[in-house]
Amino acid sequence: MTKSNRTLNRIILFVLGLVAIVVGITIGAGVLPAVRDAVDPYVSIPRSLDVPAASLWIVAVACAVVIVLALVWVFTRGGGGTSVAVRERSGDDAVTINVALVRDVVDHELKGVRDVVGSKVDVFQVRRQRAARIRVAVRRGGDAVAVLDAVDRALEVLDRTLGRSVPVLVHLTGGTRSALAKATTRVS
Amino acid sequence: MSSSSVGGNAVERRIRRRSVHRSRSTAVSVALVVLVLVAAWIGTESVLRAVGAAPLLADPQTVVDTALRPDAAFVTIAEVIAVVLVVLGVVLVVLALKRGRQHRSPVPHDRGAVVIDTRIIAATAANAAGSAAGVPEGNTSASSRGNRTDVRVVPVSGVPVDEAAVRAAVTERLSQLDERFGRRVKVTLAERGTLS
Numbered sequence: 001m002t003k004s005n006r007t008l009n010r011i012i013l014f015v016l017g018l019v020a021i022v023v024g025i026t027i028g029a030g031v032l033p034a035v036r037d038a039v040d041p042y043v044s045i046p047r048s049l050d051v052p053a054a055s056l057w058i059v060a061v062a063c064a065v066v067i068v069l070a071l072v073w074v075f076t077r078g079g080g081g082t083s084v085a086v087r088e089r090s091g092d093d094a095v096t097i098n099v100a101l102v103r104d105v106v107d108h109e110l111k112g113v114r115d116v117v118g119s120k121v122d123v124f125q126v127r128r129q130r131a132a133r134i135r136v137a138v139r140r141g142g143d144a145v146a147v148l149d150a151v152d153r154a155l156e157v158l159d160r161t162l163g164r165s166v167p168v169l170v171h172l173t174g175g176t177r178s179a180l181a182k183a184t185t186r187v188s
Numbered sequence: 189m190s191s192s193s194v195g196g197n198a199v200e201r202r203i204r205r206r207s208v209h210r211s212r213s214t215a216v217s218v219a220l221v222v223l224v225l226v227a228a229w230i231g232t233e234s235v236l237r238a239v240g241a242a243p244l245l246a247d248p249q250t251v252v253d254t255a256l257r258p259d260a261a262f263v264t265i266a267e268v269i270a271v272v273l274v275v276l277g278v279v280l281v282v283l284a285l286k287r288g289r290q291h292r293s294p295v296p297h298d299r300g301a302v303v304i305d306t307r308i309i310a311a312t313a314a315n316a317a318g319s320a321a322g323v324p325e326g327n328t329s330a331s332s333r334g335n336r337t338d339v340r341v342v343p344v345s346g347v348p349v350d351e352a353a354v355r356a357a358v359t360e361r362l363s364q365l366d367e368r369f370g371r372r373v374k375v376t377l378a379e380r381g382t383l384s
Binding site: 002006078 | 221234238282295308312
């Protein structure tokens with residue numbers, strides 16, 4: 001849901017994995033005869049390698065660059081969440097609707113619906129549009145069809161309230177809370 | 189079934205796809221933090237060597253020598269490090285290449301993108317089976333995997349349960365979510381019933 005670039009994440013994992021495997025095999029070839037024999041036909045691993053004094057600073061700078069890039073990537077991950085559900089601009093004025101309103105509408109509409117344990121709403125900025133994620137926790141043994149109907153009615157009310165239809169993701173979950181919740185009424 | 193065939197506008201398709209597939213953010217962060225620590229150590233040792241100060245653990249030349257051709261004391265350590273690195277590398281590559289589906293299914297819907305946890309789909313099947321068989325809720329259980337759903341019903345003693353009717357009810361209910369869930373439903377009746 002967040003802005004994180006998933007393709008790049010996969011590429012990073014893949015490259016780091018390959019590097020780890022290569023280094024591991026190189027070290028392994030030095031100590032394990034079996035690995036050495038297996039690798040021998042393809043590459044010859046040098047028995048010793050000189051580290052020239054001139055390359056020490058290059059290594060140090062390369063390490064610094066890697067550290068900075070890695071930390072930047074780690075600390076800028078996620079993002080894209082916002083508290084503004086709708087922003088309407090007309091000239092210099094802007095009207096914004098907070099996510100709390102959406103939350104209240106959804107909570108109110110889903111209150112008392114059988115099999116619904118709770119709901120969470122958050123808004124994300126996706127491709128310069130605002131999209132709401134509505135997570136509805138469904139009781140264990142509950143009926144998703146009935147819950148989905150109730151969510152549809154809630155969305156109708158929400159669309160009327162906001163005056164437009166915001167892109168939404170409805171996620172029916174069975175969280176830990178819903179697993180513990182007891183049946184309030186029996187379907188018969 | 190891929191999520192793109194379920195419909196919806198571009199933004200909703202995107203958030204549904206990103207909900208069904210796992211983000212690898214945590215794995216990447218952990219791997220990068222380890223990388224930072226290793227790089228910090230190598231960088232520090234290089235600088236210490238360059239300015240001629242005493243190394244923290246070992247200077248770069250010693251490290252390279254030991255890694256390529258360890259002396260007797262370091263053989264075991266080198267073996268362990270080699271194995272750990274290879275295993276770690278394989279894990280990372282597998283994480284990078286696997287599809288990373290979570291236990292959720294996209295469901296076609298008129299308004300909004302809808303994603304339902306697999307256990308909720310199973311719960312819905314158990315719910316439908318329970319009302320069709322007329323048994324208490326605790327007497328039915330179900331498990332879903334992909335598009336197939338297995339339902340188990342424990343009848344109440346003395347009250348016969350019509351397996352076909354139960355299957356029809358489950359199929360009917362699941363088809364309201366999506367037609368594909370109703371295609372492969374298996375109903376198992378327990379041999380022994382329970383007292384109600």
